[in-house]
Amino acid sequence: MARKIGSRYTAHQILGRGSAGTVWLGEGPEGPVAIKLLRxxxxxxxxxxxxxxxxxxxxxxxxxxxxxxxxxLVVDGNDLALVMDLVRGTxxxxxxxxxxxLAPEAAVAVVADVADGLAAAHAAGVVHRDVKPENVLxxxxxxxxxxxxxPALLTDFGVAKLIDTPRRTRATKIIGTPDYLAPEIxxxxxxxxxxxxxxxxxxxYELLAGFTPFGGGHPGAVLRRHVTERVVPLPGIPDELWQLLVQCLAKAPASRLRASELGARLRELLPMLAGMGPLDVDEPDAEQEEDAPEEPPASPAPAGEPVRRRGAVPLVPGAKPADSNRDTHTSMRVPAPDELAGGARGTARAPRASGAPRPGSARNRAAARRRRLAVGAGALALVAAIGVGTWLATGGDEGGAGPQDTRNSAPASP
Known part of the structure; x- marks a missing residue:
C-alpha cells in the first residue's frame, strides 16, 4: 500500500529491511527513487x-x-527518511x-569500485563507518x-554516524558490525x-574465502580477534594480492593504504587474475576445547528456509537477522584491555584447503583417534613380533626355559 513520505515522495513497496530501517521503492518529482525510512x-x-x-x-x-x-532528507512527523538514487540490481x-x-578477478573489480567511492568520500571529509556487503549495491x-x-556502488553513507549519538553510545559503546570493525574502534x-x-x-577477504577472517561465534569473541589475532593466508591466493590484503588489515591504522591507493593497486592486479577460478578453501571451525565432547552433525535446514551462518546474532532490538545475517549495527561495551589481552591465541582460525579436516573439529579429533589407535595397534604388533621372535630363539620351549637350559640342548644333526 502506497504511503506519502513528506510532501514530495510516495513509497510504493518494500525493497528490503535492515537494522536501521526499511528501504522502499518510491516516486518523486524527478522519477523513481529509493527511500530509506529509518526506524x-x-x-x-x-x-x-x-x-x-x-x-x-x-x-x-x-x-x-x-x-x-x-x-x-525528509523529516516529517514520525518519518525520518533518506531519499536516494534507485539502483536496479541487488x-x-x-x-x-x-x-x-567470487572468482578473484570479479572480487577485486568490485572492491576497486568501492575503494574509488570511499576515496571521494574521504576527500570530502566523510567516513562511512559501516562498510560491508549489505551496503554495496x-x-x-x-x-x-x-x-x-x-558496477558496484557504496550506500548508506552517514547512517552509522547518525545513529552513533553520544546519548545512545556514550564513551564506552561502539557502533558497527562485528565482523568488519577495525581494531582501533x-x-x-x-x-x-x-x-x-x-x-x-x-x-x-570474504568475497575470496566465503567467510570473514575474524568472524564466528559470540560478538565479543569476534571483537577480541580483531585486536589480538593475525590474519593467515588463504590457500591458493596470489602472493601480490595477499600482501595487499595484509597491509590493509594491519592493526595499526597508519600502516594501511589510503582508499585511492587501494583502488589503484587493485586495478593493477586485475590482468594477472584473469581466468582464475574461485579459491578452494573451507571455513575454519570456531575455537573448541581439545576435550570438548563431540556434537552430532547439524541437520540440514528444511527446504525453503535460508541457511543461517555462524555469527548471525541480532544485537539491536527490532533487528531481523533472517533478512540479513550481518545487517546489524552493534552497540556494545568496549572490551577492557585485560579482556583483549587475555584472548590472544595467535592464528586459531586458520583457513584450510578444501577436504582437509578442520583443527579441533569432530572430524579432526576422530582422525587423531584413528592415528592413536593405529599407533597402538602397531605397537601391539611389534610386541607380538618380539615375543614370537623370542619364542623361536628359545626353540619354542613351552616351559619358557631360561638361558641355562639352552646349554643342555642337543646340537642339530649335520
Missing part, C-alpha cells in the same frame, strides 16, 4: 533528528559514480549468499567489468578514514 524509535529521538539535519549538507554533497547519491550480500565466493543495468562483475578510539579501509579489506 520509528530513531525518528522519535530529537537529538538524532537534530544531528540528521546537521549532516544534510555533507550527505547531499557526496556524488561519485560508485556512491549511491542521497537526493533529499546487494553484494545477496550475490555472496548465492555464490558463496550491484548495478545490473551497468556495463560488465573484469570477471563479469557489475574496538579499543575505543575515534573512527578515521582507515576504519573504512580495514572493513573493505575484510569484505575482499
Amino acid at each position: 520509528e524509535d530513531l525518528a522519535s529521538d530529537q537529538e538524532l533528528v537534530s544531528r540528521f539535519v546537521q549532516e544534510r549538507t555533507a550527505l547531499l554533497g557526496l556524488e561519485h559514480p560508485h556512491v549511491v547519491s542521497v537526493r533529499d 546487494d553484494l550480500r545477496t550475490r555472496l549468499d548465492r555464490e558463496r565466493r 550491484l548495478d545490473m543495468q551497468g556495463p560488465l567489468g573484469p570477471g563479469g562483475s557489475h 574496538v579499543e575505543g578510539l575515534p573512527p578515521r578514514a582507515a576504519v573504512d579501509i580495514y572493513a573493505l579489506a575484510t569484505v575482499l
